[in-house]
Amino acid sequence: MDFTLKIWRQENAKAKGRFETYNITGISADCSFLEMLDILNQQLIDKIEKPICFDHDCREGICGACSLYINGHPHGPDTGVTTCQLHMRKFKDGDTIIIEPWRAKPFPVIKDLVVDRSAFDQIIEAGGFVSVNTGGVPDANAIPVPRVDAETAMDAAACIGCGACVATCKNASAMLFVAAKVSQFALLPQGKIEAKERAINMVAKMDELGFGNCTNTGACEAECPKNISISHIARLNREYLTANIS
Amino acid sequence: MSNFLTSSIGKKLIMSLAGLFLVTFLLVHLGINLSLIIADSREPFNKAAHFMGTNVIVKALEFVLFGGFLLHMIYGVVLQLQNWFARPTRYKKENYSQTSFFSKFMIHTAVIITVFLVIHLFDFYLKAKFFGDVPLVVYDGKDYHDLGILVIEKFKLGWVVVFYIACFLLLAFHLLHGFQSAFQSLGINHKTYTPLIKAIGVIYTIAVTAGFIFIPVYVYFWM
Numbered sequence: 001m002d003f004t005l006k007i008w009r010q011e012n013a014k015a016k017g018r019f020e021t022y023n024i025t026g027i028s029a030d031c032s033f034l035e036m037l038d039i040l041n042q043q044l045i046d047k048i049e050k051p052i053c054f055d056h057d058c059r060e061g062i063c064g065a066c067s068l069y070i071n072g073h074p075h076g077p078d079t080g081v082t083t084c085q086l087h088m089r090k091f092k093d094g095d096t097i098i099i100e101p102w103r104a105k106p107f108p109v110i111k112d113l114v115v116d117r118s119a120f121d122q123i124i125e126a127g128g129f130v131s132v133n134t135g136g137v138p139d140a141n142a143i144p145v146p147r148v149d150a151e152t153a154m155d156a157a158a159c160i161g162c163g164a165c166v167a168t169c170k171n172a173s174a175m176l177f178v179a180a181k182v183s184q185f186a187l188l189p190q191g192k193i194e195a196k197e198r199a200i201n202m203v204a205k206m207d208e209l210g211f212g213n214c215t216n217t218g219a220c221e222a223e224c225p226k227n228i229s230i231s232h233i234a235r236l237n238r239e240y241l242t243a244n245i246s
Numbered sequence: 247m248s249n250f251l252t253s254s255i256g257k258k259l260i261m262s263l264a265g266l267f268l269v270t271f272l273l274v275h276l277g278i279n280l281s282l283i284i285a286d287s288r289e290p291f292n293k294a295a296h297f298m299g300t301n302v303i304v305k306a307l308e309f310v311l312f313g314g315f316l317l318h319m320i321y322g323v324v325l326q327l328q329n330w331f332a333r334p335t336r337y338k339k340e341n342y343s344q345t346s347f348f349s350k351f352m353i354h355t356a357v358i359i360t361v362f363l364v365i366h367l368f369d370f371y372l373k374a375k376f377f378g379d380v381p382l383v384v385y386d387g388k389d390y391h392d393l394g395i396l397v398i399e400k401f402k403l404g405w406v407v408v409f410y411i412a413c414f415l416l417l418a419f420h421l422l423h424g425f426q427s428a429f430q431s432l433g434i435n436h437k438t439y440t441p442l443i444k445a446i447g448v449i450y451t452i453a454v455t456a457g458f459i460f461i462p463v464y465v466y467f468w469m
């Protein structure tokens with residue numbers, strides 16, 4: 001398959017970026033999107049040009065490192081997958097593919113397609129954890145958890161923190177991410193102890209970092225590679241409200 | 247609590263409560279308007295308008311209404327500005343995801359509704375309240391403002407009717423997203439109730455918009 005790629009190139013955080021056009025030919029339909037970029041980078045290196053920087057790590061959809069806003073969609077046109085799991089067969093031969101970095105004030109571009117997502121780490125530090133004492137491993141079934149709650153918490157825990165929700169949201173809101181993290185703990189007995197401070201502190205941090213306000217457009221849910229539902233956002237709203245009035 | 251009112255979620259909560267209050271207000275307003283064309287005379291309409299203008303409880307509610315509008319509008323504008331600032335560099339190829347279509351135009355429909363509101367206030371509310379140049383009519387030996395005739399005169403003008411209808415179609419856009427969105431903002435999201443809320447929102451929007459639009463059309467063509 002042959003493609004025309006329009007890729008955002010930016011030397012560093014301060015530099016002014018621009019789109020560069022690259023033509024790539026002879027790509028297998030079974031090639032993953034990142035492998036296609038690897039091939040392009042090898043060609044650039046062979047020509048003694050600077051390769052394109054992009055984030056990746058596990059390449060199996062579990063780490064949340066890969067990103068890329070591809071033809072108007074974070075993680076590309078396929079649903080329920082990350083960019084590393086996206087295959088070139090999802091495109092048509094001869095397509096023009098526009099590749100952009102995540103765009104949001106709290107996610108500044110570091111270089112080319114790589115953005116600084118440490119804002120998410122700061123939100124997690126504000127409350128996305130349970131405090132446990134060190135010591136022996138507790139008995140697995142000592143604390144009973146209703147099955148539905150366990151399943152719903154697990155759905156929320158599927159969030160890999162990739163930032164696609166922010167990238168796709170017209171408001172650059174991080175609500176789905178924060179909602180997934182708050183939900184995951186709010187449903188479990190271990191998380192309930194710190195539920196109040198968690199909701200308040202994580203939301204405060206999210207606002208402070210300059211993410212937008214959620215207006216319930218549902219774009220995040222549609223684009224989330226882990227199909228996390230906005231019902232978790234409603235739970236966050238409840239958690240936040242009750243934390244503030246109790 | 248002070249942090250709550252300025253937080254992203256707190257703002258949406260205030261907006262949703264104010265928005266739902268406005269949703270009920272629209273129903274009341276529509277009911278009164280319909281009395282103008284349902285009855286043979288303007289008497290029920292003028293009396294209802296008089297009641298709304300003089301009753302103590304309604305007058306108190308009027309403050310709540312203006313407060314509700316102001317809160318909704320101020321929070322709405324602040325929210326939107328912050329949301330624009332949150333993405334200083336826009337995408338070359340914008341979002342094409344299949345999401346709630348009307349949610350993308352809330353601020354745009356809001357601007358039109360605001361323009362309409364200002365015109366509307368000058369045309370009727372402020373006229374009746376302060377300027378006094380409203381014709382009078384006597385029912386049972388008592389003077390009433392004949393607001394009904396003002397309405398009918400307005401709706402005999404073709405361009406007024408067209409503008410009015412356009413505004414209400416845009417209000418419908420606002421409500422098609424807003425109604426169900428308000429419940430999500432309040433934390434209400436449920437397997438069975440949310441689809442029900444969405445259905446009620448669509449029915450409400452269609453009914454209210456059709457009701458409001460029917461009045462000028464009726465006055466223009468058949469009165």
Ligand code: HEM
Nearest residue numbers: 215261262265268269319322352356359424425427428431
């Ligand atoms: C009778 C008139 C109006 C009604 C019934 C109404 C109703 C609503 C409702 C129910 C929402 C959803 C709130 C939420 O999701 O929490 C909403 C959102 C919104 N309203 Fe209104 N509204 C009206 C007039 C206005 C006006 C005059 C403005 C002017 C600034 C405005 C600006 C907004 C904005 C910007 C939003 C978007 C917020 C969001 O999407 O979350 N509205 N409206």
Ligand code: FES
Nearest residue numbers: 057059064066084
């Ligand atoms: S590289 Fe790990 S999720 Fe894509």
